[in-house]
């Protein structure tokens with residue numbers, strides 16, 4: 484038996500595998516995936532499952548002639564989630580646990596840490612975490628929107644070694660294989676750039692969300708955390724044997740050789756900005772300086788509403804995206820400081836609270 488060097492993996496299972504006929508869950512494909520989970524655990528590999536399919540599983544519980552509005556999909560998700568969880572649970576003789584998350588949870592550092600703690604505790608006690616987006620409560624502002632990106636955020640949070648996205652296609656092709664007979668499979672992707680995104684088309688099944696674009700986004704998030712990302716055909720039984728034999732049965736995106744630090748990764752790929760500040764030209768110099776910080780007199784403009792601890796974008800006056808940072812001040816107080824940078828109040832405030840942005844709370848972005 485070949486030794487696999489995975490300590491912890493995240494598996495993402497798409498809706499087409501869960502409810503292929505769109506009339507409730509089917510065990511047809513899930514049994515093989517469940518067996519794969521059991522075999523991984525038997526080899527000492529910790530598994531976290533990100534399962535789609537609540538909407539597809541719940542749709543048959545509502546009249547078919549009602550339009551699939553956003554609110555109907557939320558209702559379908561709420562109803563289908565129990566059916567989907569029950570289906571998974573049937574396959575295992577160990578306990579599983581349901582975690583329903585939104586982007587609002589993951590981008591809040593305190594809740595993010597709390598989710599991590601819960602996941603690690605479940606794993607430590609042999610419980611299988613099964614995660615989905617909490618579709619029933621999400622709004623446009625709060626949602627991740629697709630489980631490919633959610634699974635990458637989960638993989639980063641859980642510090643996984645590999646993310647495996649099980650879908651209805653063999654991997655990433657140079658164009659959508661369902662629309663082009665001459666599409667060619669890419670077994671290994673060393674880096675992700677615009678040319679890779681250009682290959683991605685939309686979902687062609689009735690139940691998928693995001694198609695290949697969101698899978699590439701997920702791979703970008705995960706590989707920059709040092710997590711190898713696979714896109715694999717979950718319909719094929721042989722896929723799972725090949726994975727356990729240490730082979731690549733689909734497409735693999737190789738992890739960055741120098742992954743981002745955890746906090747920098749979270750600010751860049753999980754937390755999105757709640758507002759932004761425009762800084763003057765001394766930004767690089769100030770950060771590299773002895774104190775390594777930005778003070779109020781370097782802030783030219785403040786946009787949006789944010790609170791202490793929120794993630795903000797730092798821009799230069801010509802619009803260049805310089806960094807993401809944790810706000811040490813609320814937008815309201817920062818606007819006051821920026822407008823009155825020379826006032827005694829502003830000076831005293833910064834002397835007691837600290838700099839507007841400090842080096843330890845900042846993630847520099849590649850200038851484009």
Ligand SMILES: Nc1ncnc2c1ncn2[C@@H]1O[C@H](COP(=O)(O)OP(=O)(O)O)[C@@H](O)[C@H]1O
Nearest residue numbers: 497498650656658659684686687691692694695
């Ligand atoms: N370049 C591509 N390579 C492979 N599949 C692609 C590509 N572009 C678009 N697709 C589509 O992406 C689909 C998989 O995404 P999706 O339907 O969202 O699956 P899931 O429900 O598993 O997330 C494929 O069935 C295919 O129609």
Ligand SMILES: N[C@@H](CCC(=O)OP(=O)(O)O)C(=O)O
Nearest residue numbers: 498535536537538629630692
């Ligand atoms: N959260 C949704 C799934 C969203 C999603 O990304 O679906 P899919 O493209 O099938 O992985 C659900 O449970 O129906």
